[in-house]
Amino acid sequence: MKLKNKVVLITGSTRGIGKSMALAFAKKGAKVIINGRHPDLDPEFQEALSDLSADYQYLSADLMQSNLKDFAKTAWDLYGKIDILVNNAGINRDKMLIGMRDDDFDQVIDLDLRVPFFLTKAIIKKMNRERSGCIINMTSIVGIHGNAGQANYAAAKAGLIGFTKAAAREAALRHIRVNAIAPGMIDTDMTEKLSDRVKENILKQIPLARLGQTDEIAKTAIFLAQNDYITGQTIVVDGGMTI
Numbered sequence: 001m002k003l004k005n006k007v008v009l010i011t012g013s014t015r016g017i018g019k020s021m022a023l024a025f026a027k028k029g030a031k032v033i034i035n036g037r038h039p040d041l042d043p044e045f046q047e048a049l050s051d052l053s054a055d056y057q058y059l060s061a062d063l064m065q066s067n068l069k070d071f072a073k074t075a076w077d078l079y080g081k082i083d084i085l086v087n088n089a090g091i092n093r094d095k096m097l098i099g100m101r102d103d104d105f106d107q108v109i110d111l112d113l114r115v116p117f118f119l120t121k122a123i124i125k126k127m128n129r130e131r132s133g134c135i136i137n138m139t140s141i142v143g144i145h146g147n148a149g150q151a152n153y154a155a156a157k158a159g160l161i162g163f164t165k166a167a168a169r170e171a172a173l174r175h176i177r178v179n180a181i182a183p184g185m186i187d188t189d190m191t192e193k194l195s196d197r198v199k200e201n202i203l204k205q206i207p208l209a210r211l212g213q214t215d216e217i218a219k220t221a222i223f224l225a226q227n228d229y230i231t232g233q234t235i236v237v238d239g240g241m242t243i
């Protein structure tokens with residue numbers, strides 16, 4: 001897939017990995033629909049997009065509070081199509097299982113699994129008519145290997161990997177590809193909040209001995225969007241952490 005003039009919707013793209021992806025797709029000449037919870041896009045990000053002469057729209061919506069069918073329709077109508085959907089928005093609410101509250105479980109399952117499921121369902125219906133499309137789900141190595149203190153997050157991210165495979169089998173008939181990216185530890189707000197002790201322990205487990213950068217995940221999304229013969233895969237980007 002050539003990315004020039006393709007339309008990409010990236011959920012939760014006002015910071016971190018999603019923001020890097022928005023900039024990377026814009027650099028390739030794609031039209032980018034950026035989503036976040038705040039009413040306006042922060043001026044620094046607007047400036048970065050203007051520097052790239054990016055064609056973009058900002059769609060403010062809290063996806064846990066939104067009707068996802070309506071959100072999908074509004075996003076689709078911005079450019080009259082969506083070629084690439086990146087289900088990126090995600091949260092974690094880490095606690096050991098015995099101390100995990102119902103709400104910690106429900107919220108993580110809601111944003112990290114339920115939202116990608118229903119948003120993909122709504123967008124894929126429209127992509128079916130075009131007989132082309134690409135979906136990228138942001139999962140995690142935690143969804144493959146598990147992690148103490150992240151039973152809710154591991155369940156959501158593992159669910160997303162299963163969903164990716166099933167949706168890929170169904171959607172292939174209409175030339176729509178569905179893949180996932182499983183990062184290890186990437187330097188974002190999500191990992192910034194970990195204690196220094198936890199970070200040091202994690203670094204010891206990474207053969208490349210550093211956290212990943214958001215642009216290294218963005219490059220993987222570009223690769224998946226451009227390669228028309230990959231579907232149903234989960235690409236691990238973790239500095240060797242899970243070798």
Ligand code: NAD
Pocket residue numbers: 011012013014015016017018035036037061062063064065087088089090091111138139140141182183184185186187188189190191
């Ligand atoms: P982040 O916390 O920096 O950013 C998350 C984004 O999601 C933000 O833009 C936030 O505004 C948005 N978001 C949160 N709740 C939302 C809601 N209700 N509606 C709409 N948007 C909402 O996280 P990140 O590190 O950039 O992670 C991005 C994705 O990558 C997530 O799915 C995460 O689980 C996954 N991931 C991250 C890492 C990592 O090490 N950072 C590792 C593996 C997987």
